[in-house]
Amino acid sequence: MSSFAQRCGIHDAAREQAVQRLGRLISGQGLELVRFAWCDQHGVLRGKTLVAAAAERALREGVGLVSTLLLKDTSDRTAFKVFEPGGTASLPGFGFANNLLLLADPDSFRQLPWTPATGWLRAQPWFEDGTPVELDTRRVLQRALARLAEAGFTLKCGLEVEFHIYKLQDTQPALDPMQSAWPPPAPAVSLVHPGYNLLAEGWYDQAEEPMRIVQHTAQALGLPLLSLEIELGPSQVEAVFEATDALAAADNMVLFRNAVKMALRRAGYHASFMCRPPFPNIMSSGWHLHQSLCDAGTGRNAFQRDVPKAGTDSSDAAHTLSDLGEHYLAGLLAHARGTTVFCTPTANGFGRFRPNALAPQSVLWGRDNRGALLRVIGGCGDAATRIENRIGEPAANPYLYFASQVHAGLDGIARALRAPRATDAPYAGQGESLPTSLGDALSALEQDTVLCDAFGRGFVDYYTRIKRSEQQRFAAAEDPDEFQRREYFARL
Known part of the structure; x- marks a missing residue:
């Protein structure tokens, strides 16, 4: 069965090798935690922190992220009425605080210098059907x-x-x-x-x-x-x-x-x-x-x-x-x-x-x-x-x-x-x-x-x-x- 990253069209043999290398590095360095970080619309990093043993699988299958994080203003208030009919009609794929999935780039790995035994990865969001979230600002620059x-x-x-x-x-x-x-x-x-x-x-x-x-x-x-x-x-x-x-x-x-x-x-x-x-x-x-x-x-x-x-x-x-x-x-x-x-x-x-x-x-x-x-x-x-x-x-x-x-x-x-x-x-x-x-x-x-x-x-x-x-x-x-x-x- 294919992984979520494969269904998104980004996981090939080279990425699989990078994921495996990173898995060995995380284990060899004795890391305990890995942060999967995503840059929001305001330039602020958000994400989830996984135990080290879960990181390699997350690189293939993604990390769940609530979609309202893309809809928030600088106070963290959601600017769209996600629980009202038609509240996200202008935003295909969004609604009712549904889930997105973060896929990280294994080549972005860093070990954080200010906190012990913690790694860091840069990630971008995808819809659960494997299509990219085009509102992601990093993707805006890529386009x-x-x-x-x-x-x-x-x-x-x-x-x-x-x-x-x-x-x-x-x-x-x-x-x-x-x-x-x-x-x-x-x-x-x-x-x-x-x-x-x-x-x-x-x-x-x-x-x-x-x-x-x-x-x-x-x-x-x-x-x-x-x-x-x-x-x-x-x-x-x-x-x-x-x-x-x-x-x-x-x-x-x-x-x-x-x-x-x-x-x-x-x-x-x-x-x-x-x-x-x-x-x-x-x-x-x-x-x-x-x-x-x-x-x-x-x-x-x-x-x-x-x-x-x-x-x-x-x-x-x-x-x-x-x-x-x-x-x-x-x-x-x-x-x-x-x-x-x-x-x-x-x-x-x-x-x-x-x-x-x-x-x-x-x-x-x-x-x-x-x-x-x-x-x-x-x-x-x-x-x-x-x-x-x-x-x-x-x-x-x-x-x-x-x-x-x-x-x-x-x-x-x-x-x-x-x-x-x-x-x-x-x-x-x-x-x-x-x-x-x-x-x-x-x-x-x-x-x-x-x-x-x-x-x-x-x-x-x-x-x-x-x-x-x-x-x-x-x-x-x-x-x-x-x-x-x-x-x-x-x-x-």
Whole structure:
């Protein structure tokens, strides 16, 4: 009798050998538990922990998962009425909190460095009839990258991730049942460095203990960490990663974000990837995405130009980027408003778009300009020529963030769009304004027919419904700051 993985069409002789090798590794390492983890629509890992003896069978037969996990907003409230007739009519395969099955990739195995005798696997959901769950955000990116491959390209991404690390005031805070709420209260914290001294070595030394935990955790998991830095804001830091292919970069971001939160908490710290933590004096955190296309056959950077295009100067995109690179850049600009909700998906993140804050306000690009939405980096003959998108917040789901870039860039290439001249005044009110709230960003997506068609109308309707649940609760909150403390600071 065939296994569930075989019925899904993913289990061949090579995967069977990988499963058997992993079974021997789990036994040989003396592991006791294996976590089967799945990235939800908000970029947060969920899943189940199996005893080690059950892991090998689960790789073939799957792990049960309630389908409502795909239907929840950031508070964990289900945004669809799953027990009412027609409540999930727009979601084929969903209904009545039915079961899905997680199938893990045996090659994704890691041994977790912060907890004893525990392994970890990345998994994706399938329906019980063996068909893929197309709403799974990793699958959304896989579809986008398949479109890119059909055009003859791969996407390379480098990550610069700002976030905050705080010291927990009580390393084992009492979870008072009388104070329990949905979502729960945020933890009480103190700073690990006082801020307002960018890249200060003394501040790094002061924060070295938690930074070492971040370093050791990332490296033990095999993540391509390049540097750890002190950012401008109090308790704000940054991690920079080597560029990799897009799917690996997205997987790395999910694993890094969730792993460092767990490792730091065990040591008495709280890591927050919330854009603007709920304190009077903070600096917003961004997630700057460096991206370039590579020729699928040769691996050459398709954005690289050998010599400036005749008749151009440094304010022209074609002075630095290849023609294809300019078209991709112009596509990102054309769909910047529509992609915003995938890059900045929380109600909190829009407070970052302020003048002179090293964050964008308008749909503009600049030559090595950190105030512009898109920053073109490199020059003729430079194999590292790339476009940096500065709109993202660190809480974004990386699969959706990257997919939005692919779809926007491909439209620019397909229509051979030309980019306007570079800005030298990104905060002077030039260019179309970016959305200023989560609600505005959702509307901008719904009005972008190219993106709706690329993602699929069904996915856009599903995603916007979940995010509107969050936006409506935020708008109705009696205390917006307390809403953000519980919704984002305690959980993201």
